Amino acid sequence: MELDRNMLLYLYRTMTTIRHFEERGIPETGQRGMSGSVHSSAGQEAVPTGICAHLTNEDYIGSTHRGHGHCIAKGVDPKLMMAELFGRVTGPNKGKGGSMHIADMSKGMLGTNGVVAASVPLAVGAALTSKLRRLGRVAVAFFGDGGANQGVLHECMNLASVWKLPVIFCCENNGYAESTPVEYALSTARVADRAAGYDMPGVHVDGMDVFDVFEAAGQAVQRARAGEGPSLLECRTYRYYGHTVFDNPLSYRTQEEQDYWRGRDPLLLFRERVAPGGLVSIDELDFMDLEAQELMEDAIRFADESPLPALEEIYEDVYVDYPLDLMRRGINLEV
Numbered sequence: 258m259e260l261d262r263n264m265l266l267y268l269y270r271t272m273t274t275i276r277h278f279e280e281r282g283i284p285e286t287g288q289r290g291m292s293g294s295v296h297s298s299a300g301q302e303a304v305p306t307g308i309c310a311h312l313t314n315e316d317y318i319g320s321t322h323r324g325h326g327h328c329i330a331k332g333v334d335p336k337l338m339m340a341e342l343f344g345r346v347t348g349p350n351k352g353k354g355g356s357m358h359i360a361d362m363s364k365g366m367l368g369t370n371g372v373v374a375a376s377v378p379l380a381v382g383a384a385l386t387s388k389l390r391r392l393g394r395v396a397v398a399f400f401g402d403g404g405a406n407q408g409v410l411h412e413c414m415n416l417a418s419v420w421k422l423p424v425i426f427c428c429e430n431n432g433y434a435e436s437t438p439v440e441y442a443l444s445t446a447r448v449a450d451r452a453a454g455y456d457m458p459g460v461h462v463d464g465m466d467v468f469d470v471f472e473a474a475g476q477a478v479q480r481a482r483a484g485e486g487p488s489l490l491e492c493r494t495y496r497y498y499g500h501t502v503f504d505n506p507l508s509y510r511t512q513e514e515q516d517y518w519r520g521r522d523p524l525l526l527f528r529e530r531v532a533p534g535g536l537v538s539i540d541e542l543d544f545m546d547l548e549a550q551e552l553m554e555d556a557i558r559f560a561d562e563s564p565l566p567a568l569e570e571i572y573e574d575v576y577v578d579y580p581l582d583l584m585r586r587g588i589n590l591e592v
């Protein structure tokens with residue numbers, strides 16, 4: 258597959274931006290005492306990058322708890338994302354969402370999501386809207402190998418197939434759901450095999466190779482835009498760190514396995530593939546790494562200089578459950 262120079266630069270810039278956001282932003286978030294888990298997508302950059310390269314701001318994606326890469330690939334500003342992680346008002350969700358609730362409707366980003374596979378019905382709903390209103394938009398539902406076993410995914414795949422919805426089901430199979438290996442939990446050899454049960458194409462690709470992802474995603478998006486219905490795309494990838502920042506992955510996987518996947522790093526593979534072609538030089542790639550580093554320093558500065566939400570706005574923009582709502586209105590539950 259021949260890609261032009263602009264697309265090559267775009268793919269690498271997106272991947273290195275995601276990598277630097279994870280490597281720099283996550284430890285900084287930890288140092289600012291934010292509560293809640295943060296999940297790094299380092300190692301998985303090629304998947305959202307190769308897929309979102311086919312999408313416009315009008316198209317939709319639904320994301321996961323490991324969703325920073327999805328946001329960046331869909332065009333959400335990393336500076337604003339950093340502010341969201343730090344709990345600042347300048348974040349896309351005014352600092353009240355944090356890592357697992359980053360949504361930006363101006364980019365078609367329906368939200369990172371703390372509920373496993375919950376992106377799927379959101380994306381299918383968006384695809385239904387697009388079809389009913391003849392908007393010509395497609396939706397991508399990202400979920401993990403653990404998410405692949407959630408009932409809601411199967412209901413959604415069935416309905417999307419029956420109604421021929423413009424949606425791509427994208428499984429980021431990183432080998433583990435928390436500490437459970439995919440081989441233990443999956444009934445089929447591959448997640449992609451399950452597509453047959455819903456009469457849609459099921460493709461398994463090397464999720465460390467952005468070109469492989471790009472090509473398969475291109476076909477799935479084209480099929481969706483042509484009104485031919487959904488596809489299932491399984492991208493085999495690997496997360497470099499623990500499930501969350503609190504988890505030691507060596508308690509359930511080996512150093513050898515980690516080293517193997519690090520040797521297949523998506524940025525490294527990109528460099529090996531692209532350098533001989535001569536369209537982009539190694540110096541240019543190095544320069545983009547530096548730019549990404551600088552962007553993260555700017556983002557951290559921007560986030561630190563942004564205010565926290567005001568105390569009197571604490572109940573705004575958030576779902577307030579019944580007891581909290583009563584408390585807010587000064588009603589004592591103990592009476």
Ligand SMILES: Cc1ncc(C[n+]2csc(CCOP(=O)(O)OP(=O)(O)O)c2C)c(N)n1
Pocket residue numbers: 321322323371372373400401402403404405431433434435500
């Ligand atoms: C409905 C639901 N069940 C359980 C959890 C707890 N949980 C959070 S992440 C996770 C594992 C998800 O694994 P996978 O889908 O493979 O995504 P990965 O973390 O590997 O990216 C679980 C069980 C949850 N958040 N939501």
Ligand SMILES: [Mg+2]
Pocket residue numbers: 401402403429430431432433434435
């Ligand atoms: Mg997983």
